[in-house]
Amino acid sequence: MTSSSENGLSTTWEKICYIFQLTKKMTINAEEIESDLKGFLQPINGFKSALDHIIRANNNPADSPEYKESNLDKALGHIYRAFFDTADWLGMNYHLNILKELKPYNVDTITKALPDYYSDTRPTLLELRKQIADLRNNKDIAQDKELIINEVDAYSAIVEHLMNIYKNVVALKPSLEEIKRKNRRSGFLTKYIIPIGAAFLGAVLGFFLSKWI
Numbered sequence: 001m002t003s004s005s006e007n008g009l010s011t012t013w014e015k016i017c018y019i020f021q022l023t024k025k026m027t028i029n030a031e032e033i034e035s036d037l038k039g040f041l042q043p044i045n046g047f048k049s050a051l052d053h054i055i056r057a058n059n060n061p062a063d064s065p066e067y068k069e070s071n072l073d074k075a076l077g078h079i080y081r082a083f084f085d086t087a088d089w090l091g092m093n094y095h096l097n098i099l100k101e102l103k104p105y106n107v108d109t110i111t112k113a114l115p116d117y118y119s120d121t122r123p124t125l126l127e128l129r130k131q132i133a134d135l136r137n138n139k140d141i142a143q144d145k146e147l148i149i150n151e152v153d154a155y156s157a158i159v160e161h162l163m164n165i166y167k168n169v170v171a172l173k174p175s176l177e178e179i180k181r182k183n184r185r186s187g188f189l190t191k192y193i194i195p196i197g198a199a200f201l202g203a204v205l206g207f208f209l210s211k212w213i
Contacts, residue, residue: 046082050075094162
């Protein structure tokens with residue numbers, strides 16, 4: 001095997017391992033959202049296909065370097081697509097779960113618990129969705145391998161940002177509930193107690209005034 005072939009195989013293998021580790025980390029995070037991982041079939045199939053080509057590349061020492069390199073390239077393609085499938089699933093579910101967690105609360109409650117939500121967090125969510133769409137549109141395993149890593153790193157950073165927003169919202173759930181209860185009590189006082197008290201006071205004052213006049 002020539003030195004250039006060895007370097008090529010090493011580079012491809014390093015990228016396979018790097019992308020696999022990121023995908024594995026995302027899969028663990030996905031299990032925190034949905035333990036049975038419904039709809040997670042595509043990434044699993046990608047892992048299986050990648051493993052098949054990795055075995056082929058290493059099964060027979062007598063195989064040509066070109067054959068081994070071809071199989072590792074195919075394994076990289078499967079891992080690359082498995083990463084995107086995982087990132088798509090995780091990013092979408094983080095976004096949906098953020099909206100789901102905030103759905104029971106009105107604007108006033110959200111603003112008090114998350115002062116920057118409407119001015120910063122919500123626009124950030126929209127911007128991250130746009131960045132995800134751009135990455136998906138530009139996804140191409142046939143491009144330069146260095147660009148593949150750049151794409152993977154960029155998408156990984158977006159998903160991590162979504163994860164941090166989601167965890168922040170979940171951590172503030174007790175505050176959201178407390179503010180919601182206070183608003184409910186305040187609304188009850190405004191809607192019922194104060195009008196009833198005012199009516200009663202008015203009746204009492206009216207009674208005494210009628211006696212005095």
